[in-house]
Amino acid sequence: xxxxxxxxxxxxxxxxxxxxxxxxxxxxxxxxxxxxxxxxxxxxxxxxxxxxxxxxxxxxxxxxxxxxxxxxxxxxxxxxxxxxxxxxxxxxxxxxxxxxxxxxxxxxxxxxxxxxxxxxxxxxxxxxxxxxxxxxxxxxxxxxxxxxxxxxxxxxxxxxxxxxxxxxxxxxxxxxxxxxxxxxxxxxxxxxxxxxxxxxxxxxxxxxxxxxxxxxxxxxxxxxxxxxxxxxxxxxxxxxxxxxxxxxxxxxxxxxxxxxxxxxxxxxxxxxxxxxxxxxxxxxxxxxxxxxxxxxxxxxxxxxxxxxxxxxxxxxxxxxxxxxxxxxxxxxxxxxxxxxxxxxxxxxxxxxxxxxxxxxx
Amino acid sequence: xxxxxxxxxxxxxxxxxxxxxxxxxxxxxxxxxxxxxxxxxxxxxxxxxxxxxxxxxxxxxxxxxxxxxxxxxxxxxxxxxxxxxxxxxxxxxxxxxxxxxxxxxxxxxxxxxxxxxxxxxxxxxxxxxxxxxxxxxxxxxxxxxxxxxxxxxxxxxxxxxxxxxxxxxxxxxxxxxxxxxxxxxxxxxxxxxxxxxxxxxxxxxxxxxxxxxxxxxxxxxxxxxxxxxxxxxxxxxxxxxxxxxxxxxxxxxxxxxxxxxxxxxxxxxxxxxxxxxxxxxxxxxxxxxxxxxxxxxxxxxxxxxxxxxxxxxxxxxxxxxxxxxxxxxxxxxxxxxxxxxxxxxxxxxxxxxxxxxxxxx
Numbered sequence: 269x270x271x272x273x274x275x276x277x278x279x280x281x282x283x284x285x286x287x288x289x290x291x292x293x294x295x296x297x298x299x300x301x302x303x304x305x306x307x308x309x310x311x312x313x314x315x316x317x318x319x320x321x322x323x324x325x326x327x328x329x330x331x332x333x334x335x336x337x338x339x340x341x342x343x344x345x346x347x348x349x350x351x352x353x354x355x356x357x358x359x360x361x362x363x364x365x366x367x368x369x370x371x372x373x374x375x376x377x378x379x380x381x382x383x384x385x386x387x388x389x390x391x392x393x394x395x396x397x398x399x400x401x402x403x404x405x406x407x408x409x410x411x412x413x414x415x416x417x418x419x420x421x422x423x424x425x426x427x428x429x430x431x432x433x434x435x436x437x438x439x440x441x442x443x444x445x446x447x448x449x450x451x452x453x454x455x456x457x458x459x460x461x462x463x464x465x466x467x468x469x470x471x472x473x474x475x476x477x478x479x480x481x482x483x484x485x486x487x488x489x490x491x492x493x494x495x496x497x498x499x500x501x502x503x504x505x506x507x508x509x510x511x512x513x514x515x516x517x518x519x520x521x522x523x524x525x526x527x528x529x530x531x532x533x534x535x536x537x538x539x540x541x542x543x544x545x546x547x548x549x550x551x552x553x554x555x556x557x558x559x560x561x562x563x564x565x566x567x568x569x570x571x572x573x574x575x576x577x578x579x580x581x582x583x584x585x586x587x588x589x590x591x592x593x594x595x596x597x598x599x600x601x602x603x604x605x606x607x608x609x610x611x612x613x614x615x616x617x618x619x620x621x622x623x624x625x626x627x628x629x
Numbered sequence: 630x631x632x633x634x635x636x637x638x639x640x641x642x643x644x645x646x647x648x649x650x651x652x653x654x655x656x657x658x659x660x661x662x663x664x665x666x667x668x669x670x671x672x673x674x675x676x677x678x679x680x681x682x683x684x685x686x687x688x689x690x691x692x693x694x695x696x697x698x699x700x701x702x703x704x705x706x707x708x709x710x711x712x713x714x715x716x717x718x719x720x721x722x723x724x725x726x727x728x729x730x731x732x733x734x735x736x737x738x739x740x741x742x743x744x745x746x747x748x749x750x751x752x753x754x755x756x757x758x759x760x761x762x763x764x765x766x767x768x769x770x771x772x773x774x775x776x777x778x779x780x781x782x783x784x785x786x787x788x789x790x791x792x793x794x795x796x797x798x799x800x801x802x803x804x805x806x807x808x809x810x811x812x813x814x815x816x817x818x819x820x821x822x823x824x825x826x827x828x829x830x831x832x833x834x835x836x837x838x839x840x841x842x843x844x845x846x847x848x849x850x851x852x853x854x855x856x857x858x859x860x861x862x863x864x865x866x867x868x869x870x871x872x873x874x875x876x877x878x879x880x881x882x883x884x885x886x887x888x889x890x891x892x893x894x895x896x897x898x899x900x901x902x903x904x905x906x907x908x909x910x911x912x913x914x915x916x917x918x919x920x921x922x923x924x925x926x927x928x929x930x931x932x933x934x935x936x937x938x939x940x941x942x943x944x945x946x947x948x949x950x951x952x953x954x955x956x957x958x959x960x961x962x963x964x965x966x967x968x969x970x971x972x973x974x975x976x977x978x979x980x981x982x983x984x985x986x987x988x989x990x
Binding site for chain 2: 312317421478480483526527529530531532533536537546547549550551554
């Protein structure tokens, strides 16, 4: 053990810092605005099965492992934060037309081949489970194993965990990793990571999200996460204690977290198509984040050189992957190999094989 | 002269306080949150002609007088605040269908009878004047005499004017007018005025508004105020230095300033129907205010008893009426009669004839 710098104080950075501190490292987190980036904007859906698609087997394997790590991790967060971080027990993907309904069957059949048993629901079954949904919903796929978390409760718990384990959080930016004298470095700067390690294939994928607050007299929201496709766009609604999070737009827009009129318009329209009662909700917040996207929708977890470990590139799945990422990075810091870490190893991209050899740095 | 309490620190209260202080009164404004109510949310459109309708002759007369008071008042605000408060020179009402186009002609003919000459524009004329408008706009009515102001610049200038003239602003609520020892009282508490004088026929009319910010590369917004009717709802777009204000919903919802999903949805949809490029704007703010509505859409300006003067009930026209209201209240404080003040006299409502006689207080 020795000194560890964690560059980036989002959920991933804080979780890594906490686990490393518990393992005996002296940890400093660097972030000019901790807990304020993509993980503050996130919806908190943990749905690697429902979001799967035939052929994306490695993404499914990694996502299912990430999901499996959540119950124990969530319990630890509850213990340190004093409140449960879970806000829903299950996820239902709904179909508004025949093509979408056929897709639900395709996904269910493919998942069954991996031992994941989801439940196909007809129109009446959807209605019985979630009466608030639109009458135009004609089928559903219920994933009982996919809960959702409140991202801001997770961030609060992680900050408490860091404080309790002696992690120092410095609200300052890191201009270059070479400036850091620490024995080891974890690069967890999300979409900004490529600024510090240019070969990393991480790019910002802008996402806008709405937070709707329940008002007296308004019909209760669904108790499960609801996912749908409307006009070719994915929309999801994740329960919160006081309402719903509606997400999320996706743009390749560079580092831009401006909330646009068009983004808000589309989110409202798509959500209202699935859940007609939301017009009466309060529009409590519209915000945007920069997800750290990668070319293959898998994160970048692993050594970049002897001193630096990447923990970035989580794309839309930063919260889903959080528990697994913290565990895998702990293993990397302890020089323990892992087949799961190999799936996410940065060296799957040629530019990073070069940099690991020291050739480009 | 003596001591004057102004209850309510919105635009009307501050303007009244400023003028009274200049006339020699020792003025105290009471408001738990000065400059934060309906006048902070306002669009700033000064359009009594464009908003007129045959038969509403007294509203037109009062509104036209209010508009005529603005150039000199605006110049005084510029002098004290250091910046012009005007953000547009003219107002264009546009028609999206034949019925609306016929309405524009009806209004233009009626206004001409009062000596107000507005310009009817055909499709090409509208396009030439405001190229950003939708191609579906088929006619327009241009009011060269109707400018718009930035309500927040007005509030800043009014605060500066109050500070410069020795007005004391106390951030505290008034529970009852009898608690105030002042020689005279101006009740300018907007929609809250009926709490302090129950016979006043003032009710809150909720209005939601959006503030859109221009982004690089996005088509410039119109330089004039644009008004239209979409799906039976009025929508207007008022220029700002950095974008546009889009307003406004209208609900009879009691004291509720919650921004609803449905309100934002409708404002975006209606504005986009008239101005298709706004999807690319930033949605910088969505907010709501409680307009002080009256049964006849005229304000309540005048003595309630020997000590108390009402200056409330300005409805959607608080900014329009601001300059005239300040002048008329100054006249009332100096015991000068005014035919215009008579139009807005509270005694036009029977319940207030009773209270003026002292019978109910």
